[in-house]
Amino acid sequence: xxxxxxxxxxxxxxxxxxxxxxxxxxxxxxxxxxxxxxxxxxxxxxxxxxxxxxxxxxxxxxxxxxxxxxxxxxxxxxxxxxxxxxxxxxxxxxxxxxxxxxxxxxxxxxxxxxxxxxxxxxxxxxxxxxxxxxxxxxxxxxxxxxxxxxxxxxxxxxxxxxxxxxxxxxxxxxxxxxxxxxxxxxxxxxxxxxxxxxxxxxxxxxxxxxxxxxxxxxxxxxxxxxxxxxxxxxxxxxxxxxxxxxxxxxxxxxxxxxxxxxxxxxxxxxxxxxxxxxxxxxxxxxxxxxxxxxxxxxxxxxxxxxxxxxxxxxxxxxxxxxxxxxxxxxx
Ligand SMILES: Cc1cc2nc3c(=O)[nH]c(=O)nc-3n(C[C@H](O)[C@H](O)[C@H](O)COP(=O)(O)OP(=O)(O)OC[C@H]3O[C@@H](n4cnc5c(N)ncnc54)[C@H](O)[C@@H]3O)c2cc1C
Numbered sequence: 006x007x008x009x010x011x012x013x014x015x016x017x018x019x020x021x022x023x024x025x026x027x028x029x030x031x032x033x034x035x036x037x038x039x040x041x042x043x044x045x046x047x048x049x050x051x052x053x054x055x056x057x058x059x060x061x062x063x064x065x066x067x068x069x070x071x072x073x074x075x076x077x078x079x080x081x082x083x084x085x086x087x088x089x090x091x092x093x094x095x096x097x098x099x100x101x102x103x104x105x106x107x108x109x110x111x112x113x114x115x116x117x118x119x120x121x122x123x124x125x126x127x128x129x130x131x132x133x134x135x136x137x138x139x140x141x142x143x144x145x146x147x148x149x150x151x152x153x154x155x156x157x158x159x160x161x162x163x164x165x166x167x168x169x170x171x172x173x174x175x176x177x178x179x180x181x182x183x184x185x186x187x188x189x190x191x192x193x194x195x196x197x198x199x200x201x202x203x204x205x206x207x208x209x210x211x212x213x214x215x216x217x218x219x220x221x222x223x224x225x226x227x228x229x230x231x232x233x234x235x236x237x238x239x240x241x242x243x244x245x246x247x248x249x250x251x252x253x254x255x256x257x258x259x260x261x262x263x264x265x266x267x268x269x270x271x272x273x274x275x276x277x278x279x280x281x282x283x284x285x286x287x288x289x290x291x292x293x294x295x296x297x298x299x300x301x302x303x304x305x306x307x308x309x310x311x312x313x314x315x316x317x318x319x320x321x322x323x324x325x326x327x328x329x330x331x332x333x334x335x336x
Contacts, residue, residue, distance in 0.1 A: 017043035017051070017091065025077040025319070028069060028088065030145055032238040033289040034077025034319065037067075042088035048120075052087060052202050053177040059085055067318065068202055070150030071122065074240050076296075078319035079289045089149050092120035092204070095129045111212045114168055119149025119203045123156075131222060136213030137166050143226035143234075145241070149203040155194040159225060164189035166208045173202040181207075192245055192314060233274060237282035243296060244279055244311040254311060255279030258299060261306050268295040290324060293317065 019041045025034030043051045059066045065084035096116040113135060117126045123146050127138045140161045141151070150156075152170060156163050167184040174180055188195040196203060234241065244254045258264070258278030266273045270287030273295065274280040281295055300311045 016045055016047075017041060022081075023086070025072070025081060025086070028086075029072035029075050029077055029240075030238055031072075031076060031240050031287075031289075031292065032283050033079070033287055033292060034072075034075070035079045035081030035289075037082040037086040037319075038084055040069075040086045040088060042091050044091040048089075048092040049173055049179055049204055052173055052204075055085065055087060056173075056202070057177055068149075070120070070147035070153070071145060073146035074150060074154055074314070075316050075318050076240065076289050076292050078317070078321045078324060080320045080322075080324060082319040087202070089120040089202070090122075090147060092118050093125070094118050094121060095126060096205075097133060113210045113212075114207050115210055116171075116205050116207050117148050118205045119147060119152070121148045122146075123148060123151050127222065130208075130210060131215070131218045134212060134215050134218070135210035136218050136221075137208060137210040139218055139221040140225065142222035143229045145234075148206065152203050152206055153194055153196045155189050155192055157192060162189065162191070164194065166210075168207040168209055170196075170206040171204040172196075172199075173204055175200050179204065233276050233280070237274070237284060239274070239280050239282045240315045242279045242314050243281045244299075245314045247309075247312070250309055253279070257303060257307060257309065261302060263299055263302060266295065266299065268298065271295045273299060289319075293321075293324070 019039065021039055022036040023040035024036050025040075026032050028034070028040070041055070056066050067082050067084065067086045069086050069088045069090075071090060095118075097113070115130055115135065123141050123144045126148055127142045130136075130138050140159045141156070141163065144151070144156065144158060146156065151163050152167070164184060164186070169181045169183045171179060171181050182195075229235070242255070244258075246254050250257060255278040258273065263273050264278055265275045267284075269291030270284050271291035271294075272282055272284050274282050281292055283292070296313055296315070300313075303309050303311050
């Protein structure tokens with residue numbers, strides 16, 4: 006592991022040929038040509054310089070959160086992976102100074118940096134008796150990834166509590182972008198169509214007694230535990246839900262008897278149709294092939310075309326099992 010110091014005054018970690026399996030919750034993924042994790046206050050400046058330099062050299066830059074929604078190809082990622090997870094922390098003062106809701110003492114706001122772990126952010130907010138983020142308790146990932154995905158659970162999306170987002174835009178400028186409800190949808194955020202870095206975001210909070218907040222957080226964490234979210238490496242739900250299907254996607258996969266279906270080390274969880282697990286030695290290719298097989302079987306049996314929620318990232322070009330469906334990721 007190499008510590009680097011640059012002329013833009015930041016410290017961090019930089020590694021060549023870094024296996025991405027160590028940076029994804031699925032525990033799969035080949036090497037990134039360059040993986041860099043800036044530390045300290047210089048993150049935004051460093052990210053701007055890195056992206057600018059890389060662009061002028063024609064080198065792609067992939068922005069990495071906690072890797073909780075990714076299937077990274079076995080061939081890895083070409084170019085540079087900018088890991089955001091050391092850019093973390095919650096700033097309550099900034100929230101209060103924003104005068105959110107006309108100074109109503111029962112309401113406040115917090116600015117959370119994008120690399121902050123979702124559960125860490127929820128806990129930090131709860132410790133100050135502020136409610137609003139409890140629904141996210143126990144969800145893996147970073148706040149930046151959750152915003153990019155417009156993560157959703159327990160009938161709420163992260164955009165429901167979002168006031169504004171600070172981004173590093175396409176030209177390398179830091180800007181605050183207000184949350185416009187119409188730009189967000191089910192697992193859809195405006196960031197998905199842009200080549201920018203989410204730096205931080207301001208969230209609306211409301212006062213709640215500590216006991217109530219804790220109870221909701223515990224209930225959600227226990228529910229995830231009971232649903233087997235943490236039993237094996239995975240990326241949570243593999244496919245999106247769709248109201249037109251009339252029932253949750255997991256239920257449809259269950260009804261087709263696909264639980265336990267296996268390719269290599271990847272398996273449709275025996276307890277949940279919409280979770281694919283890495284049983285120990287899965288490759289990204291196994292997972293990708295299993296996603297394709299479940300999609301094919303569901304289409305044949307029900308005429309339904311499932312849409313993956315997980316993102317296939319990296320270099321799939323010479324793969325035997327290229328993903329049938331690939332979201333735009335990075336430049
Ligand atoms: C056990 C388990 C349960 C889960 N349950 C849920 C759930 O209930 N609801 C739900 O919605 N999801 C769930 N997920 C998926 C995952 O937790 C969320 O999608 C999470 O918010 C992803 O965040 P991340 O930091 O891991 O993003 P990554 O997987 O690292 O990245 C996702 C995307 O966001 C982009 N990105 C990340 N950070 C930034 C940034 N700072 N700036 C710009 N782009 C960025 C990446 O480039 C990528 O395109 C679950 C996952 C697991 C493993």
